[in-house]
Amino acid sequence: MQTKIGEAAARGRPRSETVRLAVLMAVDDLLVEEGYEAMTMKGIAERAGVGRQTVYRWWSTKAEILYEACVVDAGRDLAAGADDPGDLDAFRRRVAGFLASTDAGASYLALLAAAQLDPAVATLMRGGDPVRAAACEALRAAPGDDPDDIDDAVAALLGPLVYAALTGP
Amino acid sequence: MQTKIGEAAARGRPRSETVRLAVLMAVDDLLVEEGYEAMTMKGIAERAGVGRQTVYRWWSTKAEILYEACVVDAGRDLAAGADDPGDLDAFRRRVAGFLASTDAGASYLALLAAAQLDPAVATLMRGGDPVRAAACEALRAAPGDDPDDIDDAVAALLGPLVYAALTGP
Amino acid sequence: MQTKIGEAAARGRPRSETVRLAVLMAVDDLLVEEGYEAMTMKGIAERAGVGRQTVYRWWSTKAEILYEACVVDAGRDLAAGADDPGDLDAFRRRVAGFLASTDAGASYLALLAAAQLDPAVATLMRGGDPVRAAACEALRAAPGDDPDDIDDAVAALLGPLVYAALTGP
């Protein structure tokens, strides 16, 4: 197998995909078992059976790892049905299910909360919030006049769902 | 009269109100200056000019301190206007201003987020959420039929406001 | 009851002899039970059933308390037999028994050690070492020419006994 034309030749041992997946799974598991606050870089490395430096080589913080683990699954879980692109009520039900019942939903809520407490995480989430992106798309596809302020519309659509998930049991 | 009847005589040196206020103010200041995540019990004690053990004697975690600092101000800032008890739009504006512009609002958002990441904080907030309490009261006073599910009604009322505050700038 | 003529009238509540004895007994007990290092002012006060400030009012350190508890008993235990003032072998046996078998002996060894580690205790012991005093008296009463250097003579007399007690089981 050859390297793609135009790519710098990758010298040295290539990154282990096994390690990447082991870390992402470890983060998912630990979030459920211990919660975000109790989760540590040390614990993640040990759970994944991986050296600590190896984790730091590819991610800077636990939030970054969780974000990567989250976006992969969020696309799948959220766009799952993809029933009627214009049905906002169906989208609402899908988001509610995502937040309440999936690992990726729990990760997303944790990241949303962490972004509130740590500016570094806020920067991470600012650009690529997968749920917000899905909401924007659903709003665009929905019939009716485009709202004046997209932010208000998203808040009206997602706000009650997210609030219920945050304060719910 | 020296001590109230039925009250145990207070033995030993009484708790210093000065210290209590210094700690609450320190927490308010540090939350604004450094953020919740960077705030530490050590830092709070030093900022308040108080021994570390003295802080631990009265509060277990920074969340507990912040909660006490928050509820005191929340009642004042939130119920301030109290213009028309039945005007939900006025209540919405008041909450939006509280979340966006007051120290107590910032504390409240931080606690809401921290509750998502730390089960201990969740327990703390479960019982006495001052904003939720105000929302329940506003809903009760508003004209119109009482909603079937109070939780849904609160989510519809506060959700967009809180979501906007969480994801806003 | 009246105050003695020529003495300043003792105003206020007089010092409680009960408290003094309770503290001295507590120190003796705690030395045996927990050892000198583990003994604390707080622990002494609690064991004696006495306020902490009350202990500090009359003594500055645990060494001072132990010293007072020691000298009272040392005189009794050491001069007990008082058989033949000139018999150095009898004195040796008496000292060995004192160091090995009495509470006051244990206290004395602890103070001797503490003096080595803490200059404040060293100052305390410099002046009034009860065992050294007894040894000097025994040497003076013994027949034979007075030694040139009293320090050497005391070291020759007490050294082996103290060393054995220090390193013994």
Add this chain to the structure above:
Amino acid sequence: MQTKIGEAAARGRPRSETVRLAVLMAVDDLLVEEGYEAMTMKGIAERAGVGRQTVYRWWSTKAEILYEACVVDAGRDLAAGADDPGDLDAFRRRVAGFLASTDAGASYLALLAAAQLDPAVATLMRGGDPVRAAACEALRAAPGDDPDDIDDAVAALLGPLVYAALTGP
């Protein structure tokens, strides 16, 4: 050949000899400057320019560090002359000089005292007392009949010297 047969391959970063020596020197210095009682694990780490955890990784207590610093030097300082193996008076002079004038001698006296106050230190010293070991060897080499009780002989030999050093200026 890379690793000796039967030896486990040393994994991870090897222990820093620089750190070990820095800590031992810091202990020696602090004992002289501040005394044993005032010496703290925190202070040792700071003086050595070393993390606190690094000290705890290799030693449990300040006594353990001092012991390691002491035995290294004691062997050198004590067996230095080694003039006539059978000359007990020469040995006495060597020990007296060791106790009075060397850092290792001061460390030894501090450990001897600490062993009296703290059972953990006593256990540490019980096995490997370097001065006692030297004394046993000197006695064995000395002409004359072997004593009935080695403990008595050591006490007679070292007792006066140690006692003088303990109570001296």
Add this chain to the structure above:
DNA sequence: GGATAATCGAGACGGTACGTCTCGTCTTCCT
């Protein structure tokens, strides 16, 4: 096929917050 280079597991390193302990002082009420 040997040199080069980046990855991996392991773990020591300096640093810092944790929550607990005792210190010695203080402030209150009670006797």
Add this chain to the structure above:
DNA sequence: AGGAAGACGAGACGTACCGTCTCGATTATCC
């Protein structure tokens, strides 16, 4: 005034995790 109770500022305790570093071992590409 003495004494018991207990809050106070201060600071060391031993532990945990932080992020960095330095090892030996492994696994790829390049010459």
